[in-house]
Amino acid sequence: MIMPFINSPSAAISLNATLRAHPLGSCFRALARVFFAVGALAVMLTCANTAGAQSPLTLFNQANNEYKQQRYEEARKLYEQITQSGVSSPQVFYNMGNACARLGRNGEAVICYERARELTPRDQDIAANLAKVAPSGNNPERFILFTPIFWILDHFALREWMGAFLSVFFAAGLIGGIYFAMINTVWRNLMRIALYALGAMVIVAGLFVGAKYYQYNFVHYSVILKANVPVYSGPGERFSQIIVLPEGAKVRRIGFDDPAWAEIVMMDSQKGFTQAQNLRAI
DSSP, X not given: OOOOOOOOTTHHHHHHHHHSOOOOOGGGHHHHHXXXXXXXXXXXXXXXXXXXXXXXXXXXXXXXXXXXXXXXXXXXXXXXXXXXXXXXXXXXXXXXXXXXXXXTOHHHHHHHHHHHXXXXXXXXXXXXXXXXXXXXXXXXXXXXXXXXXXXXXXXXXXXXXXXXXXXXHHHXXXXXXXXXXXXXXXXXXXXXXXXXXXXHHHHHHHHHHHHHHHHHHHOOEEEEOSSSEEEESSSSTTSOEEEEEOTTOXXXXXXXXXXXXXXXXXXXXXXXXXXXXXXXXX
């Protein structure tokens, strides 16, 4: 039985904000008119191809209405259509996860919630719903001394780590410029201390950026889409069975040159093989 799911009332507003262009300052108005004219011409030339196409916000509102009417499959398809158009929004992934969960597709729901959590890692609604559909043991086992480090790393998205790194980097550059311009010995000493502290922060933030970038681009997690999926010691059913994974189990896929079989690493670091059709990448 699926427990009630949380639907964020501000989802449509938040998505609308992400799709709305930022206002231009008065100093850029002349340039804006040029771009507007070029854009208008481009729209006129391509209107025949885009006739009948719906905006992501329109599709999002339609999907929300379908969800409220308990037509979850129709809602899921509309949310999926938004993601296929190139929109990467935590609200869309979150609501699509809710629709999948209502349909009993826990594996797909886990994928949607995980994608939403990558974009907004501190969202409590996402974490709560993910905990309802994901099986136990979906978090990797880590050495206890590294747990606080990974907690900090996973608590912020890549764009946030990049923002923190750039902020302290430019602050260090500013303090460095002031330090070399200073003549007063007392102030130079204070600037030197601040420069050392910011330099250390730049190094730490850079390490976290590198670690997060590595996670996003080189660590490939997948989710089991079916119930009771067997895992074997080798690429084939002739090998001994190691374990049976439930739907929604999160695994890490590693390189193996066989389209029919996937080599995986489970959250307890145990390796095995399962049929590739049983997995979908997050």
